[in-house]
Amino acid sequence: MIIIYLDSHCCFRAATAAALHLGKISINNPNLISELLHLDFFYSGKEGLVPGYCKKIGNDHWGNEIYILNVAGEAQLIKRSIHDFLRLHNIDPKVFLIVDSCSCHKNKLDIFIYILLRLGFYELAKILAAYYQTKQILKIQKIVNEVIQEFE
Amino acid sequence: MKVLYNCFGGSHSSITAAAIHLGLLPSNRIPSNQEFLSVPYYDAQIAEDHGKIRFMGFDEHGNHVYITSKRNLGRHYALIISKIANIVNIDINEWIIVDTMPYVNLLMVIGGYTSRRLRWINIGRPIVIYGNKLSYFKFVHLVENVKYSLRRANFKQ
Numbered sequence: 029m030i031i032i033y034l035d036s037h038c039c040f041r042a043a044t045a046a047a048l049h050l051g052k053i054s055i056n057n058p059n060l061i062s063e064l065l066h067l068d069f070f071y072s073g074k075e076g077l078v079p080g081y082c083k084k085i086g087n088d089h090w091g092n093e094i095y096i097l098n099v100a101g102e103a104q105l106i107k108r109s110i111h112d113f114l115r116l117h118n119i120d121p122k123v124f125l126i127v128d129s130c131s132c133h134k135n136k137l138d139i140f141i142y143i144l145l146r147l148g149f150y151e152l153a154k155i156l157a158a159y160y161q162t163k164q165i166l167k168i169q170k171i172v173n174e175v176i177q178e179f180e
Numbered sequence: 181m182k183v184l185y186n187c188f189g190g191s192h193s194s195i196t197a198a199a200i201h202l203g204l205l206p207s208n209r210i211p212s213n214q215e216f217l218s219v220p221y222y223d224a225q226i227a228e229d230h231g232k233i234r235f236m237g238f239d240e241h242g243n244h245v246y247i248t249s250k251r252n253l254g255r256h257y258a259l260i261i262s263k264i265a266n267i268v269n270i271d272i273n274e275w276i277i278v279d280t281m282p283y284v285n286l287l288m289v290i291g292g293y294t295s296r297r298l299r300w301i302n303i304g305r306p307i308v309i310y311g312n313k314l315s316y317f318k319f320v321h322l323v324e325n326v327k328y329s330l331r332r333a334n335f336k337q
Binding site: 113114 | 250261270
């Protein structure tokens with residue numbers, strides 16, 4: 029199965045979710061910010077700002093391929109398109125598990141991070157995003173747990 | 181080959197282009213209001229339909245013609261679809277993904293928003309149809325370019 033975590037600008041949330049899924053980070057780690065910043069896929073640079081940015085993160089214990097994809101917040105629309113696109117090619121849409129990680133939380137900090145990225149303050153945005161993910165880590169873990177339950 | 185016309189809401193410009201492509205609307209004159217409204221899905225899609233890929237028909241050369249909506253994704257929609265195609269090893273060169281938004285005028289935007297988003301159909305629909313008529317031959321020109329690309333692609337095969 030192919031699991032895609034959808035997100036918007038730079039995919040910080042999706043990257044965090046993918047890291048939790050693959051066991052690369054732990055929510056109990058007191059140095060979670062540092063752990064996130066050390067992930068090579070946590071920050072995708074300018075390339076990640078563009079909708080359509082897609083990166084394979086790895087394979088989980090069950091052999092599922094984990095991807096992150098920037099869809100500029102249009103997760104439901106892309107889900108429908110992917111399902112129809114696969115059906116047109118006689119591929120069972122159940123091959124894909126598409127997870128919307130951008131709806132889990134949005135607030136002004138999210139917009140502020142986006143503005144920082146647009147203005148070119150990448151390092152500051154990255155640190156702020158890592159801090160922000162630690163505050164929302166339980167919600168992201170919940171999304172990941174729902175995904176993992178499909179296989180347990 | 182497969183052609184996918186896409187626009188913001190999948191209700192007006194993409195439908196018009198697909199209808200011209202399939203001969204449901206004429207390419208040598210501006211259609212009447214009734215002719216626009218007789219096209220399937222014209223001014224009909226709602227938010228829950230956004231993203232769905234609708235089959236419109238086969239053209240004279242057997243190419244599949246589809247429409248969809250992509251809201252604010254713009255040209256990135258085609259990129260997202262191509263990434264998905266790469267993941268599952270689908271040949272994206274079979275597809276021509278056409279963004280009809282550059283040919284949409286302000287009246288179509290206002291009329292489309294009024295009709296589809298606000299559901300004030302009696303107000304929005306005449307405005308969007310009028311706007312559609314103003315840009316009609318731009319869509320005809322777009323479809324001619326798409327058909328030329330299809331002929332070239334089929335010839336290479």
